[in-house]
Amino acid sequence: MIVWIFPILAVCGVFFAYLLKARLSGKKLNSIKLFFCLTFNGFFVVPYIDIIENNNFLFLGHRPEIIAEHPLIGWLALSCILLHSFSLPVKRKVKWFFSRK
Numbered sequence: 001m002i003v004w005i006f007p008i009l010a011v012c013g014v015f016f017a018y019l020l021k022a023r024l025s026g027k028k029l030n031s032i033k034l035f036f037c038l039t040f041n042g043f044f045v046v047p048y049i050d051i052i053e054n055n056n057f058l059f060l061g062h063r064p065e066i067i068a069e070h071p072l073i074g075w076l077a078l079s080c081i082l083l084h085s086f087s088l089p090v091k092r093k094v095k096w097f098f099s100r101k
Contacts (some may be wrong), residue, residue, distance in 0.1 A: 003070050003072075003073070006073055006076070007073075007076055010048075010076055010077070010080045013044045013080065013084070014080055014083045014084065014087070016040075017037075017040065017041055017044070017083070017084050017087035018083075018087050020036075020037050020040060020087070020089070021037065021087045021088065021089050021090075021094060022094050022095075024036070024037060024089040025089040025090050025091070025092065025093060025094040026089075026091070026092070026093045026094075027091060027093075029089050029090070029091050033089060034088070034089060037087070037088055037089055038088065041084045041085070041087060041088070044080070044084055045080075045081055045084050045085070048077040048078075048080050048081050048084075049077075049081065051067070051073070051074065051077045052074055052077050052078060052081075055067050
């Protein structure tokens, strides 16, 4: 079950991180908005690091057999760390995926 739920939750977390980046980026970026995005991304990155280093899952505890049976989960956690690190807001306006301009 974790093999299906973890990728879905990881994709949702990355999606919301980039949604926040698109909504909060712009000329009115201030330290409060930046801190909010850092907190949101840190909330997701810390469990990913814990999965990679210690095989500790947030709600399941220490489960090394999951990573041994499904190494894709470790690679997905690593890629999500990288994606979350690039999802911080910037001073310029960011185009969203579906914008036509």
